[in-house]
Amino acid sequence: MDQYLPEKVNINGEQFRIYLTQEEIQQRLKALGDQISLDYKDKKPIFIGVLNGAFVFLSDLMRYVTIPCEVDFLKLSSYGDEKVSSGNVTDLKNIDANIKGRHVILVEDIVDTGLSMNYLFKKLKQFGPASLSAATLLHKTEATHHEVELKYVGFKIANLFVLGYGLDYAQEGRNLGQIYILEE
Template sequence: MNKQGEQIIINGETFVPLLNEYEIQKRVRELGEEISRDYRGKVPVFIGVLNGAFIFMSDLLKNVDIECEIDFFKLSSYGDSKISSGNVKLLKELNCDVNDRDIIIVEDIVDTGLSIKYIGDLFSKHTPKSMKVASLLVKPESLKYDVKIDYIGFRIPSQFVIGYGLDYQQKYRNLSSIYVLSE
């Protein structure tokens, strides 16, 4: 990775800033406050979708001021590619019981909606009290499935992004801002 000013060069491809650290943290704080209001008096289970959501979920939970629990799924739909394979594999199951619980699925990005649909199908075999979805990023133009995202950080164009948990071949998750592949 070669940083030149605000842009980053990776394998000859140029990535430019889309969302800076301040914008992200401000919006995550707002989402945490909204979720806290909506779940006052309840103890929801936040379920992060690994690997991408771990940074967003960590920051989100720092801004939630209600009792809660956490757990994680690990799904795979991208591999090392920039586009979804169209198939979702469950690599790590939950450790908690979701029956009669308020569930908040935490995603880094909703692209086609396939992963959220897959998770919804998994939960259809259980009886959660409620299930909502929080996603830092949503690509409305890329959605192929009718999925409801209850808490949206940012709506972004259908372009490849990295940083703040989002990777390219498992790297660059540690960038504090989000960068988009320059066209």
Template structure:
């Protein structure tokens, strides 16, 4: 789903008190997020009928999204997590991806769905793809809540995408800046 930034005159729904600090601009409401999560869950449920996929969440950003997503999926699933770092406390990727937590479950011969909060530079998702493919899964797909437009450097498709957004730095619904704002129910643009 392509999403256009709301003009300042449009209502964006319920906004947490954090957004009154002046540097957060409401972007995607909680209601819009939940509606899109349900659509993604329905697509995944159809595609994996009769199977038990392994959902692999990428920490820390995806924890809220994966939690809501798996509760809406109608097939049995297993869940595991990876933790990577490429940002630290910056708004700009360092260009280097570090694995901080590896998988606990065996994924050889399994149907895998990687669940990301956002695909922006493409570095992390490529790293994860290579890592997971080295374990010989039966299938591998990707699900992201947010996808930044213009990612021409990806050589593979992201099958399940919540919202396609412009190149803005966003926080909320699990996404952070220096570990802040993850608890926002909505997604906001963090302005300078």
């Protein structure tokens, strides 16, 4: 299958260039999948993906997990169509699964301020999971202002605006097969 892998991309009049290649991403996802498979052996975890951004990461990550598992999704909004978080988290879709007594892995595309992840941990703990951990493709460590516990991190990155591989800018760019950064 061919993927959309241009060298540069223009979205909303802004130019982006490759930051993480398809190969780099897939190698890291395999390592994460191997670790999750080892950590959750005999536990049948349920992955909870945060829509819309995490669907690509979660889909590929699950293909590297070699133990039985389940998946569900929830949806939040903290950005709208902007490049920076509004500082407010709004629930747009709740999970359907009963996670009481389950081993839950919360999957996010990117953690920057930590606001959404912090909110989700508090929310999901109320349902009484046996365990709750988090996986993120990207972590902007410099931008994190809220305490977050991330067990599985694909890449730690600087405080850059990124898109592609599920990440968007005003809903565009999610279909890019690599991660791109805004050119200065």
